[in-house]
Amino acid sequence: MISTNDYNDAVKRFSQNLYRFVFKSLKDKEAANDLVQDAFLKLWQNREKVEPEKIKPWLFSVAHHAMINYLKLEARKTPLEHADAVASMAITHTPDYDIREIIEKGLQTLLPRDRSIVLLRDLEGYSYEEIGEILQLNESQVKVYLFRARKKIKDSIKFLSVVL
Amino acid sequence: MITDERFDELIFDYLEGNLNSREREAVEILKAENETFNAQVLQWKNAYVSEPLPEVDGLQRKLLIPSSDSGMSRIIYSMALLFLLVLHPGDGHHGIQEQPAGKLREANNNYKKDISAAATPLEVSMPAPACESTEEKPVPPTAPEEIGNAFRSKISEATDFETLTYERPLPGLGVEMPDVRHIEIKMRTDISISPVKIGEMKKLSEKQLRALQLHKRKRNGSNRSTFMPGNVPYVVPLNKNF
Numbered sequence: 001m002i003s004t005n006d007y008n009d010a011v012k013r014f015s016q017n018l019y020r021f022v023f024k025s026l027k028d029k030e031a032a033n034d035l036v037q038d039a040f041l042k043l044w045q046n047r048e049k050v051e052p053e054k055i056k057p058w059l060f061s062v063a064h065h066a067m068i069n070y071l072k073l074e075a076r077k078t079p080l081e082h083a084d085a086v087a088s089m090a091i092t093h094t095p096d097y098d099i100r101e102i103i104e105k106g107l108q109t110l111l112p113r114d115r116s117i118v119l120l121r122d123l124e125g126y127s128y129e130e131i132g133e134i135l136q137l138n139e140s141q142v143k144v145y146l147f148r149a150r151k152k153i154k155d156s157i158k159f160l161s162v163v164l
Numbered sequence: 165m166i167t168d169e170r171f172d173e174l175i176f177d178y179l180e181g182n183l184n185s186r187e188r189e190a191v192e193i194l195k196a197e198n199e200t201f202n203a204q205v206l207q208w209k210n211a212y213v214s215e216p217l218p219e220v221d222g223l224q225r226k227l228l229i230p231s232s233d234s235g236m237s238r239i240i241y242s243m244a245l246l247f248l249l250v251l252h253p254g255d256g257h258h259g260i261q262e263q264p265a266g267k268l269r270e271a272n273n274n275y276k277k278d279i280s281a282a283a284t285p286l287e288v289s290m291p292a293p294a295c296e297s298t299e300e301k302p303v304p305p306t307a308p309e310e311i312g313n314a315f316r317s318k319i320s321e322a323t324d325f326e327t328l329t330y331e332r333p334l335p336g337l338g339v340e341m342p343d344v345r346h347i348e349i350k351m352r353t354d355i356s357i358s359p360v361k362i363g364e365m366k367k368l369s370e371k372q373l374r375a376l377q378l379h380k381r382k383r384n385g386s387n388r389s390t391f392m393p394g395n396v397p398y399v400v401p402l403n404k405n406f
Contacts, residue, residue: 004229011227016217024215033223040227103213122213147176154211 002047002055010055011040017056021119022063025112027104031070039063060124061134064116071112099157106153114149121146171201175208278357 002010018039023032039062043050050058107115116135120126126134128142137145177183178191195202 008228011224015224015227016220019220019223020215020218023218024213036220036223037227044229099210103211106211107213118213123215143182146180147173150176150208150211151172153213154207157210158207 002043002050002052006052006055007040007044007047010043010059014056014059015040017124018059018063020123021060021116022067024107024119024123025067025115026070027108035063035066035070038066057126057130057134060120061136064112064135067116068112102157103153106156109156110149110152114145114152117142117146118149118153171204172208175201175205178205179208179212275358 015036019032019036022035023029026032026035039059042062043055043059107118110118113135117131120131120134128139128146131137131142131146132139135142174183174191178188183191195205
């Protein structure tokens with residue numbers, strides 16, 4: 001059971017992290033705002049079910065699933081057949097690139113699930129077990145997906161370094 | 165023979181902290197000896213995502229629920245309020261401020277004075293008309309013409325208020341009309357009636373009106389209320405043959 005104080009405390013402690021996590025994936029401020037608000041609204045609506053110690057993983061789990069739904073809807077609106085190609089083209093046409101931008105583009109080429117794993121690991125410092133709990137995967141799956149995702153980002157950096 | 169894939173896994177585990185101390189030492193030796201391996205480790209390191217926390221003050225303000233508990237904040241708030249009241253004791257307009265009995269009595273008397281002053285009509289100072297019923301003034305010779313002109317004048321012809329006023333005494337009446345331009349109307353601005361009092365006065369007047377209506381009805385003999393006045397029973401006249 002979450003009290004008002006617990007909820008407010010969660011807002012103060014996790015809203016920034018949650019926003020960063022969502023915004024990093026979606027690259028849309030308004031959508032990120034909406035999803036974070038939805039996540040906290042759901043937290044308040046389910047305050048009797050959620051344990052105070054599990055608020056953070058619960059919020060990230062809700063945000064991750066909301067993000068996947070949002071991306072599915074967006075994909076229906078604007079079908080992009082060659083998203084990878086578009087992303088890499090955007091980088092090659094950027095005159096002054098930096099490593100951070102390349103990583104951003106590399107992240108966008110990942111599957112939403114893999115992207116969430118990378119972000120949860122790198123930005124939030126979650127363990128494989130915790131990531132598994134949030135995304136409903138087992139530990140070894142998390143490790144494999146993370147390895148593949150990171151390798152993909154690394155390869156894109158390597159490729160673009162050679163191209164540019 | 166270690167393949168590239170195995171190298172990648174090894175570096176990944178090394179950077180992720182999944183290796184035990186012996187494996188870690190082995191990787192560090194390899195890194196120090198092999199330049200290519202070292203470069204690969206750097207490439208893997210670059211693949212880590214970092215991002216500073218954004219400012220989300222507006223979002224936080226939207227999400228926060230104002231706490232309803234009577235905790236420290238309420239105590240601090242009430243103390244601050246008390247402090248403000250001590251600093252600014254008020255100028256008599258605050259209803260919550262306690263007044264000494266003498267002051268209250270004085271305020272009440274002032275209020276009564278105001279009410280009585282409000283009941284008096286507006287103060288109009290105008291020169292009193294000189295009614296000279298005993299003394300007869302000589303009528304000017306052009307009197308009939310002027311009267312005729314006055315009746316003939318139309319409002320549409322008048323340009324402003326002054327054109328309709330008489331500057332000279334109205335002939336033939338023996339009454340000296342005051343010069344309208346010199347009438348002074350003084351509005352009393354120092355009277356203040358509280359809205360509560362206005363409401364009470366309104367209620368009183370309504371009550372009096374109702375009492376008057378009731379009195380009129382009693383006087384007319386129509387005080388009794390009729391039950392279903394539209395349903396007058398039809399009485400069949402017996403003196404007619406059907």
